[in-house]
Each structure stands twice: as structure tokens, then as C-alpha cells.
Amino acid sequence: MPLKFSLNPYLEDRDGVLYIDGVSSLELVDKFDTPLYVLAERRIRENYRRLYEALRRRYEKVRIYYSAKANTGLSVLKILESEGSYLDAVSPGEVFLALKAGFTSDRILFTGTSVRNDELRYLVDSGVTINIDSLSQLRRLLKIHVPEVLSVRVNPEIGAGHHEHCITAGRNSKFGIWDADVVKAYRYAKNAGVKRFGMQMHIGSGILTIEPFLLAAEKLLNIAYHIREELDVKFDFVDLGGGIGVPYKPGEKPLDIDLYAENLIKLYVERINEYDLGEPWFCIEPGRYIICDAGILLTLVNTVKTTPFKKFVGVDAGFNTLIRPAMYGSYHPIIVANKLRSKDEEVYDIAGPLCESGDLLATGRKLPKISEGDLLAILNAGAYGFSMSSNYNSRPRCGEVLVKDGEYALVRRREHLEDLLRGQEIPSWLR
Ligand code: LLP
Numbered sequence: 001m002p003l004k005f006s007l008n009p010y011l012e013d014r015d016g017v018l019y020i021d022g023v024s025s026l027e028l029v030d031k032f033d034t035p036l037y038v039l040a041e042r043r044i045r046e047n048y049r050r051l052y053e054a055l056r057r058r059y060e061k062v063r064i065y066y067s068a069k070a071n072t073g074l075s076v077l078k079i080l081e082s083e084g085s086y087l088d089a090v091s092p093g094e095v096f097l098a099l100k101a102g103f104t105s106d107r108i109l110f111t112g113t114s115v116r117n118d119e120l121r122y123l124v125d126s127g128v129t130i131n132i133d134s135l136s137q138l139r140r141l142l143k144i145h146v147p148e149v150l151s152v153r154v155n156p157e158i159g160a161g162h163h164e165h166c167i168t169a170g171r172n173s174k175f176g177i178w179d180a181d182v183v184k185a186y187r188y189a190k191n192a193g194v195k196r197f198g199m200q201m202h203i204g205s206g207i208l209t210i211e212p213f214l215l216a217a218e219k220l221l222n223i224a225y226h227i228r229e230e231l232d233v234k235f236d237f238v239d240l241g242g243g244i245g246v247p248y249k250p251g252e253k254p255l256d257i258d259l260y261a262e263n264l265i266k267l268y269v270e271r272i273n274e275y276d277l278g279e280p281w282f283c284i285e286p287g288r289y290i291i292c293d294a295g296i297l298l299t300l301v302n303t304v305k306t307t308p309f310k311k312f313v314g315v316d317a318g319f320n321t322l323i324r325p326a327m328y329g330s331y332h333p334i335i336v337a338n339k340l341r342s343k344d345e346e347v348y349d350i351a352g353p354l355c356e357s358g359d360l361l362a363t364g365r366k367l368p369k370i371s372e373g374d375l376l377a378i379l380n381a382g383a384y385g386f387s388m389s390s391n392y393n394s395r396p397r398c399g400e401v402l403v404k405d406g407e408y409a410l411v412r413r414r415e416h417l418e419d420l421l422r423g424q425e426i427p428s429w430l431r
Contacts, residue, residue, distance in 0.1 A: 003340070005333040006379050007247070007254065008293045010040045010403075018296075018337035018377050022406035025298055025337045029375060032410060034300040035317035035398040037386050039071075039411075041079055042404060043294035044382075048083045051244075051289060054261035059269060061281045065109055067242045068094045070287030070383040071295070075402050075411040077101030080290070088242070088285040092122045099126065109239070109285075111153055111200065112137075113175055120144055131200045131239075133176060138185055142192045149236060151198030152177060152185045156219040162206030162245060163328040169203040169216065176201060179223060186227050197233050199224050202241030202285060208255050210263055213240065217267055225275035238272075239283035240264070246292045248380050249331045288383040295382020297322055298337065299361075301374040302353070311348050313370050318352020318359045320392045322378060322385050326358045333379040334362055342368030350376065354393045386412075394420055 003011045003018075010021040018025040021040045029036060048064065055062040065088040066080045072094060077087070078101045086107045089095045098108050105127035112119070113133045117140055123130055124145040131151035132138045141147075155176030159169040168175045177185055186197065203216045217240050227233050247254050268282055299321070303314030324330035334350060336342065344366040352359040361378060370376075389397050396415030401408050 003335070005335055006293055008040065008043050008379075010043050011296070011379070013340040016339060016341040018335065018340060020296060021403045023403045023408045025296075025375060025377060028401055028403075028408065029298055029300065032399050032401055033414065034298050034375070035321045036298045036414075037381065037398065037400040038296045038298060039073070039076065039291075039382055039400065039402050040294045040404070041075075041402055044076065044079050044291060045083060047290045047294065048080060048085060051257055051261075051286065052083075054257045055265060055282065055284075058261055058265040059282050061279060063237070063281050063283045065239065065283055065285040066290055067285045067287030068098060069387060071291045071385070071387050072097050073386065073400060073411060074101050076291060077103070086283070088287075089128070092119050095123065095126055095128055109151065109198075109200070111202070117144070129198070131198065132185065135177065135181055135185055135188070138188060142189070146193045148194070149196040149198065150189050150194045151200050151237070151239065152182060152189075153200045153202070154182050154220055154223055155179075156201050156203065156216045156223070158212060158216040158219060159204050160207045160212035161204030161243070162330075165328060166205040167203070168205070169201060182223055183227060183230055186231050186233055190231055190233060196236045198237040198239060198280075199227070199235055200239035200241065200283075203243060205243050205288065206245040207243045208245040208247070208252065210255065210260050213243070213260070214263055214267055216240070217264060218271070221268070221271040221275065221277070224277055225271075228275065228277060234278050235280040237281035237283050238268070238277075239285060242285040242287050242289075244286050244289040246288055246380065248333065292380050292383035295380070295385055297378040297381040297385060299376050299378065301370055301372055301376060304370055304372060311346060312351050313348045313376075314351050314353065315361070315376055316353055317361065317378070317398070318354040318393075318395075319356070320354060320390050320395050321352070321398055322361065322381055323388045323390075324384060325361050327388075332362070332381060334365055334367065335377050335379065336368050336370060337375040337377040339368045339374065345369055353395070391415075391420065396420065
């Protein structure tokens with residue numbers, strides 16, 4: 001039977017055990033150990049297609065740039081490449097991985113902030129499209145190379161997001177170019193010989209209502225209009241960024257994707273006609289929406305500890321493996337993968353193995369009675385899970401498995417203790 005905790009239809013309860021697209025979670029941990037990220041390929045494809053089709057039905061020229069930072073696994077990139085996705089990269093490393101996964105450079109848009117000159121050189125040599133974030137970056141880029149096509153990241157002064165750290169536009173944001181400087185950027189680029197242009201924004205992440213997207217799009221298209229008026233620049237594409245949220249907490253409703261597409265495309269088409277902007281590609285850059293609910297983190301219970309105040313469940317994944325709860329106070333659904341039919345009867349704090357009091361994956365969570373050796377599944381862990389993991393406390397990073405219709409394959413082996421030595425040298429005087 002399907003699980004009530006997730007929108008992912010490939011999560012199933014078979015006799016009380018969690019199956020992920022036909023594969024037993026118990027078999028996976030038996031084979032690959034814990035902590036273990038599991039990704040369901042069919043869910044990734046489904047999420048991509050649902051969004052693409054909702055937009056494409058309403059406007060011919062649509063591009064989805066998968067935001068790789070959410071999950072840069074090579075297999076994930078390959079899956080999206082095969083779907084026809086474009087890619088949003090924020091570092092030379094993401095460009096490198098995308099190229100390795102088969103994306104051609106014309107399908108990659110680089111958006112960086114505080115970019116080094118040697119990184120700009122790498123981007124130019126790779127042939128990706130660059131979305132500039134500051135006049136300083138633009139000046140330095142044009143000294144290296146004048147590209148045929150260039151995009152400018154605009155701060156539309158409207159930001160939104162699930163946490164202060166995830167709001168990427170507005171007065172306090174370090175990202176994008178402020179209104180008054182936008183025209184300077186395009187003028188400078190045009191005079192230098194750039195022929196074709198894009199305009200981009202990204203207002204924030206984890207947004208579950210349509211209004212902020214509409215308000216910011218209205219602002220951005222208006223800025224595009226002024227640029228066209230002033231400089232006679234035509235836009236190849238307008239990129240409204242990522243940010244579509246997904247429900248994590250009970251009671252949170254998913255964003256209605258049809259309504260999102262309907263409203264946003266309607267506004268887009270009206271404004272590009274009204275402002276005589278031609279027919280630029282309509283672009284967005286979702287990360288979380290594509291990959292979040294396709295990923296599950298499996299973690300083993302080591303310890304159950306009771307104090308006069310709390311019941312702690314000690315597991316083998318901490319904020320080294322999944323940092324979102326510690327970093328943003330984020331809620332992730334947690335289930336006991338081997339006891340899906342047991343009644344919730346105890347309230348626990350779920351604690352990781354790190355020597356930090358903040359290393360908690362959840363607090364005050366009502367779950368079935370948990371024993372050592374039980375397996376917890378942390379849901380909605382596909383986005384910003386592995387990609388934000390670390391080696392803190394000298395813990396090797398965990399492995400990743402891809403599942404598809406009863407089949408599975410290890411796509412990233414877990415690190416070993418030896419990996420902790422990689423790249424380290426002992427100076428001669430300590431030898
Ligand atoms: N485009 C740009 C330029 C971005 O900076 C981001 C995310 C995206 C697209 C994709 O946003 P999404 O569709 O995934 O919301 N670590 C945080 C999220 C940080 C997002 C940073 N930028 C979290 O775990 O919630």
C-alpha cells in the first residue's frame with residue numbers, strides 16, 4: 001500500500017517494510033550498509049515531465065534548467081540530460097560534472113557570485129553561457145573574452161523562501177544586480193560586442209505560493225522592457241529562476257503546478273507582447289521540485305537512551321549526512337522502515353553521531369517504539385541532502401543507490417577511512 005507521508009508513489013508499505021520502487025529498504029542496507037541515500041529514478045523523470053509539460057502546453061519555447069546544486073550525482077544528471085533538461089550550474093565543479101554527464105555546453109547556464117578570474121577562464125573555455133552577478137564580474141569577464149551571448153542576473157527586489165538563508169533577492173541579498181545598475185551592465189556588454197542576451201533572477205528557495213513568483217516576474221519583465229527601450233536589446237531568453245517548494249511538514253500543501261504554469265505563462269505572454277520583447281525562451285531553474293521527494297536517507301538506530309526529560313534515538317546519520325534540520329531547522333518526515341504498521345506511541349528526539357548538541361535530525365517526533373537495530377527512513381532527502389554533506393568529525397561520506405522498477409545499482413560507493421587521508425601531506429619536519 002502507498003505511504004501517507006510522501007507524494008512519491010514509488011514508496012510502498014509491503015507487510016510493514018518500506019519498499020522503494022519495488023526494492024526492499026532492508027535488502028538495500030543489508031547490501032550497502034547505512035547511512036545510505038536511495039534515489040528513485042522514475043520519480044525524478046515524473047517530476048521533470050509534470051513540470052515541463054504543464055509549461056510547454058501553454059508556451060512553445062520552454063526550457064527547464066535543472067539546478068544541479070540540489071543533487072549533483074552523475075546518474076541524476078544523466079537522467080535529466082536524457083529528459084532533455086538544461087542545467088543551472090553555480091561552480092566550475094558543477095559545469096565539469098554536467099559536461100561529464102553528457103550535457104553539451106549550450107545547455108548549461110552558469111550563475112555564480114564572487115567568481116574568480118581563473119574560473120571565468122574555465123567557463124569561457126568550456127563554452128557555457130554565463131549569467132553575470134555584478135559589474136565587477138562583467139568587467140573581468142570582458143577582459144578575458146567577449147561572449148556571443150550573455151545573461152545578467154537581476155535582483156528584482158522581491159525575495160521569498162522557507163528560511164532567511166534561502167531568500168536570494170531583496171535588500172539584504174548579495175545576489176544579482178540592482179535595478180539602477182542593470183542598464184549599465186547591458187550597455188557595457190553591448191558596447192563590448194555581445195550580440196545576444198538573456199535576463200535571469202532567482203528570488204529564493206522553498207516557495208509554496210504562486211504570488212512571489214508572479215510579483216517578481218512582473219518586476220523582471222518590466223526591467224527587460226526598459227532595457228529594450230533604452231538599448232534596443234532583444235532577449236533570447238528570460239529565466240525566472242528556481243524556488244518551487246515541496247511539502248515537508250504534515251499539513252503543508254504542494255504548489256499547484258498547473259496553476260503555477262497557467263498564471264506565470266499568462267503573465268509572461270501578456271508582458272512580452274505588451275513590451276514587444278519578441279519571443280524569448282521561458283526558462284526556470286528548479287532543483288528541489290525535481291529531486292526532493294525522489295530521495296530517501298536510510299539510517300540505522302544504534303542507541304536508544306532515556307533521560308528524565310527526553311528519549312533519544314541515536315542513529316548513524318548526522319548533520320554530516322543531512323544538514324538541513326541543523327542548518328535551517330527543517331522538518332523531514334521520518335518513518336521506521338521496518339515497522340510501518342506499528343502504532344506511533346513514543347516521542348523521540350532523533351540524534352546523529354556528531355559531537356555537537358545541534359546534531360538532531362528531528363525533535364519531539366511521535367513514532368512507533370524504537371529498538372536498537374531498527375531502520376529509519378528520512379523522506380524528502382533527495383534535494384540538498386548528499387550535496388551538502390561533509391566529512392565533519394572525520395566521518396566518511398555515505399553511499400548512494402539508484403532504484404528503478406525493482407532493480408538497483410550503487411551509484412556512489414561509501415567512503416572508507418582511507419579516503420580521509422586523500423590529498424593530505426605531512427611536511428618534512430613532521431615526518
Ligand atoms: N537557481 C539559482 C541561481 C539558485 O541559487 C538556486 C538555489 C536554484 C536555482 C534552485 O532552487 P530550488 O528550485 O531548489 O529551490 N540548501 C537550501 C536551498 C538553497 C538553495 C540555493 N539556491 C535548502 O536545503 O533548503
